[in-house]
Amino acid sequence: MGHIPVMLDHVVEHLAPKAGEVFLDGTFGGGGYSRRILESAKCHVIGVDRDPDAETRSAPLKSDYPDRFSFAGGRFGELDEVARACGHEQLDGVVVDLGVSSFQLDEADRGFSFMRDGPLDMRMSQSGPSAADLVNSAPEAVLANIIFQLGEERDSRRIARRIVETRKAEAFTTTLQLAEAIEKAVGGRRGKKTHPATKSFQALRMFVNEELVELANALEAAERALKPGGRLVVVTFHSLEDRMVKAFMAERSGKTEGGSRFMPVVQSEGPAATFEKIRRVTAPDVAEIEANARARSSRLRSAVRTEAPVWDADTDLSVDLPSLSEVCR
Numbered sequence: 001m002g003h004i005p006v007m008l009d010h011v012v013e014h015l016a017p018k019a020g021e022v023f024l025d026g027t028f029g030g031g032g033y034s035r036r037i038l039e040s041a042k043c044h045v046i047g048v049d050r051d052p053d054a055e056t057r058s059a060p061l062k063s064d065y066p067d068r069f070s071f072a073g074g075r076f077g078e079l080d081e082v083a084r085a086c087g088h089e090q091l092d093g094v095v096v097d098l099g100v101s102s103f104q105l106d107e108a109d110r111g112f113s114f115m116r117d118g119p120l121d122m123r124m125s126q127s128g129p130s131a132a133d134l135v136n137s138a139p140e141a142v143l144a145n146i147i148f149q150l151g152e153e154r155d156s157r158r159i160a161r162r163i164v165e166t167r168k169a170e171a172f173t174t175t176l177q178l179a180e181a182i183e184k185a186v187g188g189r190r191g192k193k194t195h196p197a198t199k200s201f202q203a204l205r206m207f208v209n210e211e212l213v214e215l216a217n218a219l220e221a222a223e224r225a226l227k228p229g230g231r232l233v234v235v236t237f238h239s240l241e242d243r244m245v246k247a248f249m250a251e252r253s254g255k256t257e258g259g260s261r262f263m264p265v266v267q268s269e270g271p272a273a274t275f276e277k278i279r280r281v282t283a284p285d286v287a288e289i290e291a292n293a294r295a296r297s298s299r300l301r302s303a304v305r306t307e308a309p310v311w312d313a314d315t316d317l318s319v320d321l322p323s324l325s326e327v328c329r
C-alpha cells in the first residue's frame with residue numbers, strides 16, 4: 001500500500017497557496033502534499049527527498065505538471081541551497097513532514113521494520129553508516145543513551161547490554177536478529193500492546209538519519225529562504241521534534257516562556273522577530289486516526305515569516321548525544 005498523507009487539509013490550509021507562488025515540499029515521500037498543493041492553486045512546487053527512490057515516485061507529477069513541478073534529491077536541512085540550485089532564491093512556503101514513509105517501512109530490504117526480515121539498514125538516503133554499523137560498533141553507554149533519549153525507552157540499559165553481549169558472538173546483520181535480541185533483553189512481549197523493539201528501532205533510525213540535526217538545520221534554512229509573508233509548516237511525530245519546533249517558533253517570534261507553564265509568556269529583548277502568527281493543530285481528528293493509525297502521534301505547527309533579518313543564532317538541540325560521525329567512524 002502507498003503512503004497516506006497526514007493532516008493533508010490542515011497542511012494546505014496553513015500553506016494557503018496562491019497562483020504564481022513557489023513552495024518547497026521538503027519531504028516528498030509519495031508526493032501526497034506536493035500533488036494537493038499543485039491542485040489547490042497555479043503555483044510551483046519543488047519536491048525534495050533524500051531517498052533516491054522518491055525521485056521515481058515523482059514521475060507522474062512531473063508529467064501532470066511539467067511547468068509547475070520539479071524534483072530535487074537532497075536534504076531538507078539544506079533547503080535554501082536546494083531551492084537556489086533550482087533557480088529560486090526565495091520561497092512562499094515550506095513544508096516538512098518528518099519521519100519515514102510507508103514505502104520505506106513496508107519494504108523489507110530497507111531495513112526499517114522489526115516486522116519484516118531484511119538487512120539492518122535504516123538509511124533514508126541509502127548512503128553513509130547503516131543501523132548495522134551503529135549497533136555493531138557503538139559503545140554500550142552510547143547505545144543506551146541513544147535508545148533512552150531518542151526512543152524514550154525505560155529499558156535502554158538492558159537493551160544496550162544485550163546488544164553488546166550478542167554482537168560478541170555474531171555481528172548483527174538483519175532486522176529480526178536485532179528485534180529478537182531486544183525482545184529477549186526485556187523478557188519477551190508479556191502482554192505488551194506494541195512490539196518491545198518499537199522504541200529502540202525508532203531511536204536507531206533517528207540517530208542513523210541524524211533526524212533532529214536535520215530538523216534544526218531545516219528550521220534555520222527556512223528562516224533564510226522564506227519571503228516576508230512566507231509560511232512554514234512542520235508536521236512532527238515525536239515529542240522531541242515537536243518540542244524543538246515549538247521552541248524555535250517561540251524564540252524566533254520573540255516570545256520566551258517563563259520557565260513554567262504557570263509563568264506568563266514574556267516578550268524577549270533579542271533581535272526583531274523573524275516569525276509571527278504561530279499556529280498549532282493539537283492533533284488530527286478521530287476520523288483521520290481511525291483511517292490511518294500512523295497519524296495518531298502527529299502534530300502540526302506553522303508560522304509566517306516577517307521582514308526581519310535572519311538571526312545569527314543556532315537552535316539549541318537539547319539532546320546530549322554524540323554525532324553520527326563520532327560514533328561510526
Ligand SMILES: C[S@@+](CC[C@H](N)C(=O)[O-])C[C@H]1O[C@@H](n2cnc3c(N)ncnc32)[C@H](O)[C@@H]1O
Binds near residue numbers: 027075124
Ligand atoms: C513521512 S514521509 C513524507 C510523506 C509525504 N508528505 C507524502 O504525502 O507522501 C517522509 C519523507 O521524507 C524523507 N526525508 C526524511 N528526512 C529527510 C531529510 N532530512 N531530507 C530530505 N528528505 C527527508 C523521507 O525519505 C521520506 O520519504
